[in-house]
Amino acid sequence: MTPLLFLTGASGMVGTNIRNHCSAKNWNVIAPSSKELDLMDYSAVTRFYENNKPNMVVHCAGKVGGISANLMEPVAFLDKNIVIGRNVIMGARTAGVKNLLNLASTCIYPREAVNPLKENLILEGRLEPTNEGYALAKIVALRLCQYISREDPSFNYKTLIPCNLYGHFDKFDPLNSHLVPAIIQKIHQAKSSKELSVEIWGNGSARREFMFAEDLVEAIFLAMEQILNIPDIMNLGVGNDHSIKKYYQTVASVLDWPGSFTYNTTKPTGMVQKLSDISAQTKWGWQPKTSLEDGIKSTYKYYLEHILK
Ligand SMILES: NC(=O)c1ccc[n+]([C@@H]2O[C@H](COP(=O)([O-])OP(=O)(O)OC[C@H]3O[C@@H](n4cnc5c(N)ncnc54)[C@H](OP(=O)(O)O)[C@@H]3O)[C@@H](O)[C@H]2O)c1
Structure with a gap:
């Protein structure tokens, strides 16, 4: 049975x-x-x-x-x-x-x-x-x-x-989202509105897996x-981590967004490394x-097909 x-x-x-x-x-x-x-x-x-x-x-x-x-x-x-x-x-x-x-x-x-x-x-x-x-x-x-x-x-x-x-099935709304879907949403919006700058909370050096x-x-x-x-x-x-800046850069590259980043160091970033x-x-x-690039590509496709539809 x-x-x-x-x-x-x-x-x-x-x-x-x-x-x-x-x-x-x-x-x-x-x-x-x-x-x-x-x-x-x-x-x-x-x-x-x-x-x-x-x-x-x-x-x-x-x-x-x-x-x-x-x-x-x-x-x-x-x-x-x-x-x-x-x-x-x-x-x-x-x-x-x-x-x-x-x-x-x-x-x-x-x-x-x-x-x-x-x-x-x-x-x-x-x-x-x-x-x-x-x-x-x-x-x-x-x-x-x-x-x-x-x-x-x-x-x-x-x-x-x-x-x-x-x-897939991640939360993309800014109030409840985790880091990667939040970055995808921010950079997609910047790309759509032709903005060339996106703000990162903290100095981007905290590391995450x-x-x-x-x-x-x-x-x-x-x-x-x-x-x-x-x-x-x-x-x-x-088994390996990347800086928060690297996650932004990877999403920017997958989305083919040519902009750059500013850093808001008044915002909390949590632990330095995890x-x-x-x-x-x-x-x-x-x-x-799954490599980070492939995972982000697949998640972005999900975002375009299911969240923005
Ligand atoms: N997401 C991450 O990055 C991450 C990382 C490490 C570990 N985890 C762990 O993995 C697990 C799943 O995370 P997730 O990201 O899939 O969470 P999620 O997307 O926020 O889903 C949470 C689930 O809990 C259900 N739930 C909440 N309150 C409930 C209640 N009172 N009665 C019945 N169901 C209730 C929700 O159902 P409704 O939608 O119906 O409320 C929803 O199905 C959690 O234990 C989390 O700590 C997640």
């Missing part, structure tokens, strides 16, 4: 890429929207588990956003993510669901941690203030998974920690199949395939 997968956050960027991936055909995917199943509501979540008894949970739901959104709504980022994480994970444990993949993010690493960021650095220092609430909630969910598996090793509750992501979301999804399907053989927490990254250590992932035997 086809195993049952409960996918949370199925309408989001990662969730939609999971549903669209060719390996999804190996699973009977149940993917209720937030209207059908509000993950903030614990009794609804427990009822859902009782009625469906999934073989596997992949937890992608949450309140996710860039620096501006995190700064504007710190209460919601902490509260929603902590409650949703707790409900999905404790609901699964109470219902006796044995396999769960929880998604965290590299923002859970301490602000001053030495790069590349190894999994054992979690909780070894203060968090980056611009996304502290989100990071705290993600750390609670990660620890909850570890405690559950430690108390009863028949529960395989593992956390994957992806680096920053971009790709970005993975094409489809690559992450390939790793998630592999991790589902091999859940017994992956570490309890594992970074998923590309590069994940991928030794555990490499030992596991997985590496993402």
